[in-house]
Amino acid sequence: MKRLATAFVSGCVFALGLGISGMTQPSKVVGFLDFFGHWDPSLAFVMIGANAFYFIAWRLIVRRPAPLFSPRFVVPWRTAIDRPLLAGAAIFGAGWGLGGFCPGPAIASLASGSGTVILFVLAMVAGMYLHVLIVYPLGDTRAAQHGDLAVPAGDS
Amino acid sequence: MENFTPVSSLIGGLMIGLAAAGLLLCTGQVAGISGIVAGVLRPVKNDVAWRVWFIAGMLAGGIALRLYLPHAFTFTLARSAGAIALAGLLVGFGTRLGNGCTSGHGVCGVSRLSPRSITATLTFIAAGAAVVYIVNHWFGGYV
Numbered sequence: 001m002k003r004l005a006t007a008f009v010s011g012c013v014f015a016l017g018l019g020i021s022g023m024t025q026p027s028k029v030v031g032f033l034d035f036f037g038h039w040d041p042s043l044a045f046v047m048i049g050a051n052a053f054y055f056i057a058w059r060l061i062v063r064r065p066a067p068l069f070s071p072r073f074v075v076p077w078r079t080a081i082d083r084p085l086l087a088g089a090a091i092f093g094a095g096w097g098l099g100g101f102c103p104g105p106a107i108a109s110l111a112s113g114s115g116t117v118i119l120f121v122l123a124m125v126a127g128m129y130l131h132v133l134i135v136y137p138l139g140d141t142r143a144a145q146h147g148d149l150a151v152p153a154g155d156s
Numbered sequence: 157m158e159n160f161t162p163v164s165s166l167i168g169g170l171m172i173g174l175a176a177a178g179l180l181l182c183t184g185q186v187a188g189i190s191g192i193v194a195g196v197l198r199p200v201k202n203d204v205a206w207r208v209w210f211i212a213g214m215l216a217g218g219i220a221l222r223l224y225l226p227h228a229f230t231f232t233l234a235r236s237a238g239a240i241a242l243a244g245l246l247v248g249f250g251t252r253l254g255n256g257c258t259s260g261h262g263v264c265g266v267s268r269l270s271p272r273s274i275t276a277t278l279t280f281i282a283a284g285a286a287v288v289y290i291v292n293h294w295f296g297g298y299v
Contacts, residue, residue: 002182003182003183003206004205004206004209005209006178006179006182006183007179007182007183007185007206007207007209007210007213008209008210008212008213008216009178009213010175010176010178010179010182010183010187010210010213011175011209011210011211011212011213011214011215011216011217012175012213012214012216012217012220013171013174013175013178013213013217014171014172014175014176014187014189014210014213014214014217014259015213015214015215015216015217015218015220015221016168016171016217016220016221017168017169017170017171017172017173017174017175018168018172018217019168019217019218019221019225019228019229020164020167020168020171020225020228021164021165021166021167021168021169021171021172022161022164022165022168022228023165023168024218024221024228024229025228025229025230025231025232026231026232026233027159027230027231027232027233028159028161029284030233030288031159033281033284033285033287033288034285034288034289034292035285035289036289036293037288037292037293038159040159040160041160041162042159042160042161042162042165043165045161045162045165045166045169046165046166046168046169046172047169047262047263047266048166048169049165049166049167049168049169049170049171049172049173050169050170050172050173050176050263050267051169051173051263051266051267052169052170052173053169053170053172053173053174053176053177054173054176054177054263054264054267055267057173057174057176057177057180057181058177058180058264058267058268061177061180061181062180064181066184067180067181067182067183067184068181068182069182069183070182070183070184070185071184072184073180073184074184074185074186075186076186076255076256076260076265076270076272078255078272079270079271079272080272081271081272081275084253084254084255085254085255085272085275085276085279086254086275086276086279087250087253087254088249088250088251088252088253088254088255088276089250089254089261089275089276089277089279089280089283090250090279090280090282090283091246091249091250091253091254091283092246092247092249092250092251092253092254092257092280092283093250093279093280093281093282093283093284093286093287094246094250094283094284094286094287095242095243095244095245095246095247095248095250096243096247096258096280096283096284096287097283097284097285097286097287097288097291098235098239098242098243098246098287098291098299099233099235099239099240099243099244099247100233100235100243101243101244101247102189102190102247102251102257102258102259103189103190103193103247103251103257103258103259104189104214104257104258104259106244106247107189107193107211107214107215107218108214108215108217108218108221109218109229110215110218111215111217111218111219111221111222111229112218112222112229114229114231116231116235116237116240117231119237119240119241119244120240120241120243120244120247121244122244123240123241123242123243123244123245123248124193124244124245124247124248125193125197125248126244126245126248127244127245127246127247127248127249127250127252128190128193128194128197128198128248128249128251128252129197129248130245130248130249131248131249131252131253132197132198132252135252135253
């Protein structure tokens with residue numbers, strides 16, 4: 001119960017942070033990526049703020065034997081810099097530059113009721129299903145078993 | 157640089173870091189939005205409810221923004237519906253193939269100094285910059 005409540009509060013603060021930082025405005029994202037035009041460095045300041053906080057918090061929090069309301073920490077288990085990582089990041093980046101949305105701001109922006117955002121999120125969900133259809137049959141069994149980026153730390 | 161907002165962007169960024177740290181401390185989970193969404197679409201037993209509540213929280217935060225900071229949802233890009241749909245497809249597929257997006261790799265992974273996440277972050281920024289260059293300089297800003 002507390003676990004779910006804190007997940008809700010965390011999602012809420014995350015969305016507020018995205019909105020206040022300007023990242024729910026695709027023009028600010030594209031402005032950052034426009035290094036050879038009217039460059040807007042705001043996104044770098046968002047990253048500095050978020051990374052500075054999490055850099056310290058991560059080191060303090062993972063010293064604990066366990067999280068507050070859950071039996072264990074679930075951390076990313078992949079470490080290889082491989083072709084799926086590079087291709088996936090490049091494909092994601094292309095879509096990010098094209099639409100100005102990444103997943104977080106798109107989800108938070110659903111609250112605006114904008115048809116553009118709804119179209120983007122539906123297409124994003126379709127893209128995620130497309131990945132399941134194409135990549136899982138190729139034999140990434142560990143990902144197929146565990147779903148997504150993280151498995152319980154003890155299992156890896 | 158006429159739209160540069162260093163103060164609000166830094167404050168918002170700190171809030172994003174706080175939210176991600178809170179999720180880690182309370183639930184032990186990494187705040188990667190694409191992974192959280194994908195875990196709902198392809199559910200694994202006992203690993204769905206927290207994701208749904210996190211997303212519900214994001215929508216609640218979005219509603220608060222709509223009420224108190226409606227400017228946050230300004231959309232001024234010149235993009236056709238086809239471009240938006242293609243962008244969404246690429247973002248959905250790419251974040252799953254590369255196991256993360258701006259939050260999972262760019263915030264949580266880079267903070268852990270994960271070489272994998274740092275590589276992914278540099279790659280998606282470079283790819284995004286290349287597409288923005290093509291859109292703005294070859295297509296006059298409208299696709």
